[in-house]
Every structure is written in structure tokens, then in C-alpha cells.
Amino acid sequence: MIIGENLSIEQKLQILGDAAKFDVACTSSGADRGGNGFSMGNAVKAGLCHSFTADGRCISLLKILMTNECVYQCRYCINRASNDVLRATFTPEEVAKLTIEFYRRNYIEGLFLSSGIYPTPQASAERMLEAVRLLRNQYHFGGYIHIKSIPGADEATVCEIGWLADRMSVNLELPTAAGLETMAPNKSRKSILTPMKLIQSGIHHDKNILLLNDARNLKNKPEKQELFIPQGAGNILPAADNKWPVKQGNTFLRPKGAMKHFVPAGQSTQMIIGATMESDYQIMAVTENLYQKFDLKRVFYSSFVNVNHDSDVPQWQGRQLLDREHRLYQADFLLRFYQFHVEELLSPERPDFNMLVDPKCDYALRHLELFPVEINTASYSTLLKVPGVGVKSAQRIVKARRTCMLDFKDIQKIGVVMKRAVYFITCRGRMMYPIHMTEDNIVNYLIDDDRRKALAGDRISYKQLSLFDLTGDQTVKI
């Protein structure tokens, strides 16, 4: 550990900005807050992306570590205790000033603050709390603040931060406890989930949801927070304990200087993809659990980059890993916007995504009995299942067909991707081209030429590709 002495602000920002880049949570959305008329800042519900990195990720917040000194030894992190990297620490004043000055110039929507663990989780959390307090109570900053919850910090500190921040998150890192054990031995499943549950109950408390189910009114014990663990997924997440989460002490009372709501933009989390051998099914099962049982707003997936050049963890697989990450994000959107369930997309028998067609097309190909769908009469949920029809297209179709019958040229103008949709829809009872509705035929049309060459390799193949070719051994397992 090389501790930097008298580092300039430029050097600190270089080190601590670089150190935070693998935390891919980039959104500045979820909080709707107008300016208060006398001090600076507002928050836009949809979030704003002020810039984009050279790899296409959005930059909307000043994403920094408070310090990259750390006593933990996580295998995926460049700042782990045994590495010889230059260590730097921001003072709370510096964090606040940087945030304010960048914000005034419209470079950022707000601050994203994480920290290495030094010397203890509680000490790191307190330093972060100091910075946020400065911003909110002294500079009266009204912009967006995203703070990482530190596993192991006191509940009181986590709650105090919650009254000042817009979003809080804690990284799950790996989908299984076993994976976490290998990659991050200092963290435990329990220590990560505790702040998540705490903040979740704080948000409920703030929204007065619990008033309806007030413990005093219930004769029986409150319902156990059961976690659905899908068959064959293994011990993914432990069942919640039976304690009623409302604090009777002072932890949820609004402290002086607090913002109007407790963590108004909710929580998010992140999982590392490609470091361990979990299947896509396990990852998506955990994702669904997090959305349903823990009320998370977003789950992010970060491709594993072997920054420490360890020989016993996977090397960078390039395109393959990024494609897998892309599939996971596609499935994540299907869960959130397209009314899909994990069971429809994957199963223990088929645990990984098809690399050649996206999950929605894959579902459609396995359920050809549902298609073709008549555009003019199908329900909104049925329309959402059609490949090539997105949420916006489905909404427009539903609105437009109230006034007139739609034909193929109309839905093309609406924004439906005809290249994919044409095999699955009829307009006014007719399909656009006569199509033999078997899996193999349609699969051939759907895969574009590049990928077909990748599949066939150097051999010239006259055999038609079948669905079996794709789902059998051809799926690339990372």
C-alpha cells in the first residue's frame, strides 16, 4: 500500500475517479424535485446523461471513491489491501466543492460516492455521511446524491445517510453465497442484505405503507418475508428472518436537516458477470427476487475485468462476455417492462441464454403455438410478446387502432421492427409473406449473415440451421 502524501486535487481525482469506474450504476433517475427558489439544484425524474464514455456508458454523476485505502481483499478490485497502488483520500470539503463546482457548470446531475473500507466500515460510512451533510445542509445542494451503503456500518449511520441521499445501493457482487466466498472473503451475504432490508423498511415506513399493516392492529404475527427460490437454483438467497422490520427506536425518525423523503429514488445493486461459474438462470432468478421481494429499482451487471492479473480467475473474454452481459440486460428489461417471468425465459434444463437470438425471439421460437398474433385485436400484453414490438410500439398500436384498422405499412411507420416481427403477426387476417411456421425456418431468417458465418466456421454448410444447433452445445458458456 503506497499512501500518497500531499497529493494535489488533480491527482486525487485521477486516482479516485478511476477507482470508481467499475461501479456501473449510472442513473440519475427516480427523484423528482424542483428548485427551492433560493439555492442551487433540482432533480429530474427521468435522469439526465451529461456525457458518454468511450465505451458508451453514460456519465451523469461525479462518481468517486471517498478513499481507495482498503483493508479488504476482494479479488476483482484493484484497490484490494495487498496491491501496491497509490492510495488517496478526499476530505469531505473537497468532495462537496468538487460536486458544487461541477454541478454549476452543468457537467453532472450530482454525486455518486463510494468508499474503500478503512479502517472499519463504520469509519468509512461516517466520512461519507460528513460529505453528504456538508452538501445538503451547508451548501443547500438540491441535486441528485447516490451513496453506497457500507455493509457493516451502524444502522443509525445508514439511516442518517438515507435521509440525505436520493438513492442508496449496496452491491450484491456475486449471485450466490459460494461465489461471494471465493471472490470477496471479507464480505458476507448477511452483511450485504442487512442494509438493503433496512433501507427497504425505511422507505416503506416513510411512505406510510406500514400504517395499513400496523403491528398493533394485527392479531397474528406479520407475514414472513418468504423468498421464492426456484427449483434447481440452489441456495441463492437465504430466507428473511421473522422480525418485524419497523424500528421502534429513533432510527427512522426524521433528523434535523433531513430531506423531505427517505431515499426517494429507491435502491439498486450490481452483480459481477463472468468471474465465477454461475449460470444465467441463477443470475436472473436472483434479479427477479430482488425486484419483487426487495423493491429494488435497478439491478446492474458489470463484466468482470481481471485487473489484478490473477491466474486462477477468468481472463478477459472480450466480445463474448460483453454479449452475455447484453443478454442479461435484455432479460432484465423483459422482466421489468414486458411482463415476463424468469421461468418463461430460462430453466434449470436450459440455464444459459441463446447467443444468436435475443431472449424475446428465443421465447417466441419456443412457443410458436402463440403466434401469429393479429395486430388489430390482440391485447397489450400479447403484443408485448411479439419480437420487434417494443413498449412504445405496443402503446401506439393500441391507441391507433381505436380509430382505424392497421395494415403493415402503418405499423412499420409506428416503429415496429418489421425484420423480426413479420414472422409473428397478421394484419387484417393476412401475413405479410407466406411463411412456413416451423422453428427451423424462422430461425434461419432471424439470424443475420454475420452470426451464421460465426456458427458455421470455415466449413461451407448447405444444411439449414435448426433451433437445436443453437440451444445445444453452441451456446457459449463463460
Next chain:
Amino acid sequence: MIHIFMAEDSLEGILSAVSAAYKSRYGHADNRIHISGELETMELFSEYIPVETDQEAAEKVYHAVYEKIGSEALKVIESTASSRYPERAEVIYRFLILGFANGERAIDYLTDPNIIRIREIYRNVGNEVCHWQEFLRFKVHQTGKMAKESVFQEEPEQGKLIPVQTEDGNRHELLTAVIAPKNKILTSIMPHFSDRFSSENFIIYDETYDMAGIHEKHAEWFAMAAFSEAYPEILLFIKKSDSSEKQMQELWKIFFQATDIKERSNIKLQKQLLPGWFRKNMTEFIS
């Protein structure tokens, strides 16, 4: 015989022309509305009728749109009027004809080419407004008597940040920004920035349309046209940066480059999300 009404380039002008077109009773099929002052190939067998902007008539039409078609329609025609497309007046005219006949649902007539076109324009202008809210970059200038009299540091203290202006400080600061939009969106982005930076003085200069939006601390914003003629010295002032400003710009560039993950490099995607024509005035792309 086609009757072409020449409207002035503003929402009031276009609505006056709509009012004139209805009153003329020539029949909508034979009417067109074009913007006067734009490059125009004169057509044969057409009558060109210039329409003066009549504030009262325009307000009547505006009110009628609100009553009969709805508030969403008002947003649609305001956006279209501020766009750069030469067909904007004609498209508004056709939309209003449909709207007055059918009410609120006219905007969903997705089989009609005029409705498709006006929705495209609405989306295009809306997207550009969002983009400029994101990509606009302010510069901070020190102004006022204190700046000249006090010993103004040429170099910021080594490694430290210049302190932020406090509420009752004597330092006066002015934020300026330059944008070069394709559509006339300055008046649409001013409310967002006035709400966000209510405690700041700022000027946003629009290069394409030669307009400036001006906001004084804790006051209402206003816009000014023909700005380069009226205040050329301000434009010169905007181009300068002092040393503390340069330090913040350098810090931003350092942060911007630090966020790169080389293994995931995808310049094509970056170009798609942040097109080149926005980058002229963005700190991180000016080297």
C-alpha cells in the same frame, strides 16, 4: 387555384395564418401555409397571400386549440413552430384541421401522413431539448468590482480548490454557455436552468438563431433576439476563461478520461449517443 398564405416565422404568425385560411373560405384542399422569409420556389397558378401577425386572432386560435383539442396539442404545435423544418406551418395547419374536426384523438391518427410527420417533429424537437439540457456546458466568469480591485490569483493555490461563492459573498460571478442547436429550443431549456440555478446569474447564447437567454439571480428569465448586434462585447467576454475556470475544466477532463474502461471500448456507440455536432462547446471534447 392554390392559395398560399405567407405567415411570419413565429407561433403567433402561423396561428394568424391559420385563422386567415379558415376565414378565407377557399376550402382547405386549396389552401397552403408557408413561412415567409424562407427560400421559396414560386409556383405557377398559385396566389401568394401575405398574412400579418394578428395577436388577437392568434390568441383566439390558441384558445380554441386548448378547448377543442387539448393541452397536449398546444405542446405539439409550440414544438413544431420552433422547429427548423420548412413544412412546419403546413403540418400545423393540417393537424389543426383534423384536430378541430375530431378533438383529442386526432394526435393518435397514426395512419395519416400529416399526423405521422407532426409527431416526428414533436419527438425531434423534444429530444433536442433533452440533449441540450444534458450537453450544455457553463463557464464561470468572475465579474464585479471586487474582482478587479483584489489581488486576483493568477495561479490557483497548488492542489487546492478555489472556494465556492457563498450566499452573501462579495464575489460576483456570471455563468455563460454557448449552444448551436438545429431547432429553436432556447426558450424551452431556459425554464429548466432557471429552476436549477435560481441562485446564479447566467446567459445562454444561441449561435444558430443569434438569441440569448438571460437569467438574473432570483429573478425571472427572459430572452433577447439579434444579440450579436446588440451586445457584441458580451460575446467577446464569453470567449475568455480565467485561471480558476481553467482549473475546473482541467479537473473535468481528468475525471472524464479516468472513467474509461479500455476493454469495453465502443467509439461507434459513443458517437451514436453523443453526436459530433454537440461536441463543439463541450469541455471534455475541446482539447
